[in-house]
Amino acid sequence: MPDAPPDIRFVAKNMRLDLRLIAEMVAPGARVLDIGCGDGQLIEHLIREKGADARGIEIDMAEATEAVAAGLPVIHGDADADLAHYPDGAFDYVLLSRTLQAVERPREVLRQMLRIGRHAIVSFPNFGHWQLRWQLLVTGRMPDNETWDRKWYETPNIHPCTIRDFFALCEMEGYVVERWLAVDDKGLRSPWKRSPWLANLFGEQGLFLLRKG
Amino acid sequence: MAATGMTQALAPLQPIDHQRAVFADGLALDCGAVVAPLAVAYRTYGKLNAARSNAVLVCHALTGDQYVAETHPLTGKPGWWEAVVGPGKPIDTDRYFVVCANVLGGCMGSSGPPEQMTDSEGRPLGRPWGTDFPNVTIRDMVRAQKRLVDHLGIPRLLAVVGGSMGGMQVLEWAATYPDMVVAAAPIATATYHSAQNIAFHEVGRAAVHGDPDWKGGRYWEDGRIPEKGLSVARMVAHITYLSEAALGRKFGRRLRGASALTFLEDVFEVESYLRYQGSTFVRRFDANSYLTITRAMDYFDLAAEHGGEVAAAFRGSATRFLVASFSSDWLFPTEESRALVRALNAAAANVSFVEIATDKGHDAFLLDEPVFHRALGGFLRGVAAKVGA
Structure with missing residues (x-):
């Protein structure tokens, strides 16, 4: 983005890694719905950098209000209840970053995403990462690290899954995985992208670009 | 405390010389009657820019009037929305040209029951309309405001903003004149008046x-x-x-x-x-x-005007919406705003929505609610930046 003014480069540089990777997958000028958009960082980036018609849904009222106060088209709502009200094919991309594991009905949410959007872009923290496996094996306790930092009895992440679980769901639902990648906890693209088995062990996050089969 | 006859009986409202635009040809109403001439009393704040792109129409609620941001000529009290409209406020009169009209049927100078009744030729009959004033709808009120907006030489409104019945007018504006409304902020309102x-x-x-x-x-x-x-x-x-x-x-x-x-x-x-x-x-x-x-207000049912579907009122609309509700408002509860948001989503409209946490009930939209003010101010700045107003 050579033409971007300095403050925008700053924003992009400081944007969460998975958001940056998602932004790279979105074509310029696209119609985008970002589910779980937080304070609207990605939406703002897509509007300013890609000329996208980007909108958002956020379940946390304080975050939604921040986004609206920043002039962004964000509604307070949630993925489980609100997607059903959008018309078919309303968007080119429907995004769900680090939220799939927290919705009540992930399978239905994915179905809705691919009903209202031509493509779905989904990122989630990989529960198959070796550190989690190791912790569970060695300590016999639920994982507790930077990503999975809430106790089992208060975590909003009620549907954790692994990268291989997600591949299996896509196959079951007949979704085409157009692109996928795994990233490590340092935020870099990982070298094991050819192998879902290795990605599932070393990838801290999975990122998928899907369309309906 | 109630007057007991004798000398305490209150006289009718003091006559005040309101600022008005008068349209001799009158206005044809939804009920079939024509009010002629049509008077629209209004106030403006701030300056219309050279591009005429910074006009914000504020729509008042049931018992409000056009005196939004100045001392009321009858009561001597501050304007009813001085928390929101004024220099440096969310509806910033240093940036925007703010217009507010007394609604059709009102009693602050627009055509309404206390005004001089006219016959079908527009001739004064020497008595007020009283209950002979025709039934009006929210859409009639909006049509009257449209006449004023045209009269003021405003080709497009940067925003139409209002709470409660004002929000109903906002929705009617966006549905009836979508090309004239860049942004619409229906606050603490609903697409129909509930049975309750x-x-x-x-x-x-x-x-x-x-x-x-x-x-x-x-x-x-x-x-x-x-x-x-x-x-x-x-x-x-x-x-x-x-x-x-x-x-x-x-x-x-x-x-x-x-x-x-x-x-x-x-x-x-x-x-x-x-x-x-x-x-x-x-x-x-x-x-x-x-x-x-x-x-x-009771007649208002936006879906009924559009084949039973609210979304049909906004399909293809390029207007940007900000819907806001207040958590303790049981007159226009959040669920009704949420239903509006879903209808707007169904119409693929561009919409922002926040529910403000407050215990102040429906009145909250008039009061000091900093979070609401930040959301409204930010929304308007975003829209203004986009159209270069």
Whole structure:
């Protein structure tokens, strides 16, 4: 983005890694719905950098209000209840970053995403990462690290899954995985992208670009 | 406290020279009647820019008027939305040209029941309209405002903003003149008036009708007003604007002038407050206008105007919407705003939505609610930046 003014480069540089990777997958000028958009960082980036018609849904009222106060088209709502009200094919991309594991009905949410959007872009923290496996094996306790930092009895992440679980769901639902990648906890693209088995062990996050089969 | 005849009887509203635009050809209403000439009383704040792209129309609620951000000429009190409209405020009069018109059917100078009645040729009949003023709808009010906006030479409104009945007008603006509305902010409102809300209005109207001084609507004949009935109507309505929590916080079960019940002439503070609200209201509002405008609200059903589907009213609209509701508002509850948001989503419209956490009930939209003000101000700045206003 050579033409971007300095403050925008700053924003992009400081944007969460998975958001940056998602932004790279979105074509310029696209119609985008970002589910779980937080304070609207990605939406703002897509509007300013890609000329996208980007909108958002956020379940946390304080975050939604921040986004609206920043002039962004964000509604307070949630993925489980609100997607059903959008018309078919309303968007080119429907995004769900680090939220799939927290919705009540992930399978239905994915179905809705691919009903209202031509493509779905989904990122989630990989529960198959070796550190989690190791912790569970060695300590016999639920994982507790930077990503999975809430106790089992208060975590909003009620549907954790692994990268291989997600591949299996896509196959079951007949979704085409157009692109996928795994990233490590340092935020870099990982070298094991050819192998879902290795990605599932070393990838801290999975990122998928899907369309309906 | 109620007037007991003799000399206390209140006279009709003081005549005030309101700023008005008058349209000789009049306005054809949804009911089939024509009001001619059509008078639209209004106030403006700030300056229209050279591109005429910075005009914001504010729509007032049931008992509001055009005096949004200045001392009211009748009551001497501050404007009803000075928390939101003014220099440096969310609707910033240093940036935007703000217009507010008294609604059709109102009593602050626009055509309405207290104004001079005219015949079908527009000739004055030497008496007020009273209850002969035709039934108006929210859409009629908006059509009257459209005449004013055209008259002021505004090709497109940067935004139309309003709460409660003002929000109904905002929705009607966006549905009826989508190309003229860059952004719309319907606040604490709904796409139709609920059965419960109609019921409360009917209690108020019954109170007016039941006051012998109302005289079938012809109270202007002997210079009195149905003070008791209109005051009761206001008291009932005022309860619906608050919340149980707000009443509890402000008044609780406290007594006026006593620390414990005496079973003699105890007056709870909340009673005294409501009576005061009723008694001041009758000095600034016309009873027949109250009947006309509450009816207009009751008639409002946006879906019914669009084949039974709210989304149909906004399909293909390029207008940007900000929907806002208040958590303790039980007159226009959040669920109704959420239903509006979903209809806008179904229409693929561009919409922002926030529910503001507050215990102040429906009235919250008028009060000091910093989070709401930040959201509204940010929304308008975003829209203005996009169109370069």
